[in-house]
Amino acid sequence: MVVNQDITELKQVEEALRQSQHFIQQIADTTPNLLYIYDQIKECNIYANRRTEEFFCLRQAQIQAKGKQFILDVLHPEDLPIFATMKEHYATAKDGEVIESEIRFKNAQGEWRWLHLWEVVFSRNAEGLAEQILGTAIDITERKQLEAELAASEERFRTSIENMLDCFSIYSAIRDEAGQIVDFSFEYVNAAACQNNNLTKEEQLEQGLCELLPAYREAGLFDDYCQVVERGQPLVKESFIYEDNSHGKPFRRAFDIRAVKLGDGLAIAWRDITKRKQAEEALLEERNFISAIL
Known part of the structure; x- marks a missing residue:
């Protein structure tokens, strides 16, 4: 007896599967x-797309043949603890949970490149433990270099500002619901500003400018600072006389002030010239006295 079976539907399913696989491969x-795809049990990469092959200048079969040695060959020695932490995360990761990390690998040219990795559990074994990890990565070396340069620049700036003799501070505008500036918050003050204000950095950062130094409104400095922020015009004040109270004791000082707009705020540098003004006034009085008796 001969049985003829229609395999048309089976062929169609196979063709659809082949096309789907081809489509996925094209995307990859x-x-x-x-x-x-990293296999935790075999401790090796079992799949690498074309971009990965180009990065390491190795075919997928070569990467797979190297086994666990591949990771040891291309992973930066200082980042081995990061890799160990990543493997710990695999053990507790839930389905669909994305694990992110930044780690250095050696490319085909022998350069250490920073990669940002996004990884998820791709498959589990019979016990439900993570077996294969699907990952994608981008090269972020240029971003890392820029971040390092920026950090170095900020450190140089901070060191210079902290050790300068002039006072320096950065304020951000505090606005009401109508958008009007009602005060300024301290974003940064250097050591000279703390000494000049007779306040610690923490005391200044915790309060608003006019809350801490209400005489700024009476002296007109608050309005001047608002104009700097709203109009973007730098402020220059020579021999500005400022009167206030410090710990219940009144004082009168003279300052040279410079302020420029910085975002929705301003950066201010000022110099206490009180002693210089006192010397100038004493000299003027002496000259007037001499002129009067001659």
Whole structure:
């Protein structure tokens, strides 16, 4: 007896599967990201897309053949603890949970490149433990270099500002619901400003400018600072006389002040010239006295 079976439907399913696999492979090979699958049990990469092969200048079969040695060859020695932490996260990761990390790998040219990784559990074993990890990565070396340069620049700036003799501070505008500036918050004050104000950095950062120094409104400085922020015009004040109370004791000082707009706030540098003004006034009085008796 001969049985004829229609396999048309089976062929159609196989063709649809083949086309789907081809479509997925095209996406994997054209993405600019590195794409890989890491097998925790075998401790090796079992899949690498074209971008990953280009990055390491190794074919997928070569990467897989290296086994666990591949990671040891390309992973930066200082980042081994990061890799160990990543593996710990795999053990507790839930389905769909994305694990992110930044780590250095050696590329085909022997350069250490920073990669940002996004990884998820791709498959689990019979016990429900993470077995294969699907990951994608982008090269962020340039961003890391810029961050390092920025950090170095900020450190140089902070060191210079902290050690300068002039007072320096950065304020941000505090606005009401109508958008009007009602006060300024301290964002930064250097050591000279703390000494000049006879206040610690913490005391200044915790309060508003006019809350801490209400005489700024009476002296007109608050309005001047508002104009700097709203109009963007720098402020220059020479020999400005400021009167206030410090710990219940009145004082009168003279300052040279410079202020410029910085975002929705301003940066201010000022110099206490009280002693110089006192010397100038004493000299003027002496000259007037001499002129009067001659």
